[in-house]
Amino acid sequence: DTAVSQTPKYLVTQMGNDKSIKCEQNLGHDTMYWYKQDSKKFLKIMFSYNNKELIINETVPNRFSPKSPDKAHLNLHINSLELGDSAVYFCASRLLGGEETQYFGPGTRLLVL
Amino acid sequence: QKEVEQDPGPLSVPEGAIVSLNCTYSNSAFQYFMWYRQYSRKGPELLMYTYSSGNKEDGRFTAQVDKSSKYISLFIRDSQPSDSATYLCAMRGYGNKLVFGAGTILRVKS
Numbered sequence: 001d002t003a004v005s006q007t008p009k010y011l012v013t014q015m016g017n018d019k020s021i022k023c024e025q026n027l028g029h030d031t032m033y034w035y036k037q038d039s040k041k042f043l044k045i046m047f048s049y050n051n052k053e054l055i056i057n058e059t060v061p062n063r064f065s066p067k068s069p070d071k072a073h074l075n076l077h078i079n080s081l082e083l084g085d086s087a088v089y090f091c092a093s094r095l096l097g098g099e100e101t102q103y104f105g106p107g108t109r110l111l112v113l
Numbered sequence: 114q115k116e117v118e119q120d121p122g123p124l125s126v127p128e129g130a131i132v133s134l135n136c137t138y139s140n141s142a143f144q145y146f147m148w149y150r151q152y153s154r155k156g157p158e159l160l161m162y163t164y165s166s167g168n169k170e171d172g173r174f175t176a177q178v179d180k181s182s183k184y185i186s187l188f189i190r191d192s193q194p195s196d197s198a199t200y201l202c203a204m205r206g207y208g209n210k211l212v213f214g215a216g217t218i219l220r221v222k223s
Contacts (some may be wrong), residue, residue, distance in 0.1 A: 004156070031209065040121070041199055043157070043213040056210055090156055100145060102211065104156030 004105035021076045023091030032074040033092040119214030132189040136202035143204040148187045151199045192221045
């Protein structure tokens with residue numbers, strides 16, 4: 001069973017389009033994250049939700065809007081896609097107060113043309 | 114200057130070598146120190162975790178934290194081709210935000 005899953009795995013789209021990435025975890029965790037990994041492998045946090053509440057909101061363009069319908073799901077909607085949005089987006093989850101490990105999903109490779 | 118500095122490599126070693134990977138950081142509030150391993154086209158996975166200063170050993174892996182120097186290390190003994198991956202250091206203070214280094218690409222040649 002996949003612990004943290006993301007859909008889609010690959011996303012190729014045109015500049016200006018709007019797209020969504022979905023994440024689901026079946027680990028019973030209460031905290032979920034979105035990270036962006038650029039072409040140089042630098043992994044940077046974007047957002048974090050704890051029990052559906054936004055607790056981390058880094059300096060990210062407001063074209064990016066996360067949404068957590070419940071503790072097990074965290075989605076990322078991106079409006080008006082730009083070339084610089086091309087990256088790998090990772091979802092992760094963790095139980096706050098539990099073990100230190102963040103469990104990462106397989107990533108969504110986004111290419112904006 | 115980035116909060117966490119890590120040499121991106123690549124670092125290429127022969128099988129069986131001892132590998133040393135390092136990160137330096139500037140934020141003295143960091144208390145939790147981690148090493149993640151990321152294979153190509155996969156998500157990162159936690160390898161080692163240390164709270165505050167000290168050493169921690171797990172099999173062929175040893176993590177060291179020197180908070181006075183703001184310097185952390187990961188040593189891999191008897192390196193194997195299967196250790197070839199990108200190694201990311203990560204750290205946080207008492208908050209929830211994890212700050213990653215840029216990652217070091219390691220290649221172990223058989």
